[in-house]
Amino acid sequence: MNARTEPTALLQPEHHLSSAHLDALEEETIFILREVAAAFERPTLLFSGGKDSLVMLKCAEKAFGTGNIPYPLLMIDTGHNFPEVTDFRDFRAKELGAELIVRSVEDSMARGTVRLAHPGESRNVHQSVTLLEAIEEFRFDALIGGARRDEEKARAKERIFSHRDSFGQWQPKAQRPELWTLFNTRLAPGEHFRVFPISNWTELDVWQYIEREQIALPSLYYAHQREVVERRGLLVPVTPLTPAKDGERVETRTVRFRTVGDVTCTCPVPSPAATPGQIVIETLAADVSERGATRMDDKTSEASMEKRKKDGYF
Numbered sequence: 001m002n003a004r005t006e007p008t009a010l011l012q013p014e015h016h017l018s019s020a021h022l023d024a025l026e027e028e029t030i031f032i033l034r035e036v037a038a039a040f041e042r043p044t045l046l047f048s049g050g051k052d053s054l055v056m057l058k059c060a061e062k063a064f065g066t067g068n069i070p071y072p073l074l075m076i077d078t079g080h081n082f083p084e085v086t087d088f089r090d091f092r093a094k095e096l097g098a099e100l101i102v103r104s105v106e107d108s109m110a111r112g113t114v115r116l117a118h119p120g121e122s123r124n125v126h127q128s129v130t131l132l133e134a135i136e137e138f139r140f141d142a143l144i145g146g147a148r149r150d151e152e153k154a155r156a157k158e159r160i161f162s163h164r165d166s167f168g169q170w171q172p173k174a175q176r177p178e179l180w181t182l183f184n185t186r187l188a189p190g191e192h193f194r195v196f197p198i199s200n201w202t203e204l205d206v207w208q209y210i211e212r213e214q215i216a217l218p219s220l221y222y223a224h225q226r227e228v229v230e231r232r233g234l235l236v237p238v239t240p241l242t243p244a245k246d247g248e249r250v251e252t253r254t255v256r257f258r259t260v261g262d263v264t265c266t267c268p269v270p271s272p273a274a275t276p277g278q279i280v281i282e283t284l285a286a287d288v289s290e291r292g293a294t295r296m297d298d299k300t301s302e303a304s305m306e307k308r309k310k311d312g313y314f
Helices: 022-039 050-063 083-096 106-109 122-139 203-215 276-285 290-294 304-310
Strands: 043-046 073-077 100-104 142-144 161-163 192-195 224-231 232-236 251-256
Touching: 022 050, 022 142, 022 251, 043 050, 050 083, 050 203, 073 083, 073 106, 073 122, 083 100, 100 106, 106 122, 203 276, 276 304
Parallel strands: 043 073, 043 142, 073 100, 142 192
Antiparallel strands: 161 192, 224 232, 224 251
């Protein structure tokens, strides 16, 4: 789905897509979440308030029980996140009785460890610095993330337990084999793991699970009216951080977000889908990955994600 794709004329209210495989995916995710709790001393769960992290949080709730998640939640805030998402993040963490740690790129900028090339530069890539600072501050040895292999080709190379060296870097050729669900969690001082329990899920699986479990999400994920401009094949939301440029035509369109992140690099797609069931049907017809359809920061080069991951990105 791209910016020129018009919303589907008719969305069938009922569908009969099998969801039996979700039990196996959920079981695997719960197993991995428990493995992290057993194998590491200071793990944390990366929690943005987005749909993937909310699915992981639901599985963690099933794995350990409400109020008993054995590791804190960690959010790296660029300062340019959608307020609907950060508000929902705070609400859900409080509802679960989970400890929430928030570290900000703006604090890294104040320390001088992050320097923008110009005031309008996206802060998204600079989250790596703030994340590595948080790892050092709390001495985290495992960070649980919601990345999936179907999102982007660099993420398709990831192991479930993705080893990072003492500089926080990801080395694709140095990853450890994962045969028969056996994970090598041995670490040298200063090293850590990024762990991805929903690696084997797809975007369709996530939405089917959201529908089945009735998981509440920020409103941005569903159809709403928004001012946008078309730019480089994407619909860019018109906000104080992303104003329209000279000569661009501002339109009010019915859109939704397939993924949410920094305002400066996240775009919606045309869609009338207002329920998880309708999004399931729409996702079946999508021929572009959610990051390919919505993330401006992935458009810089074919290897942009892999380069960022080698620098410590999620």
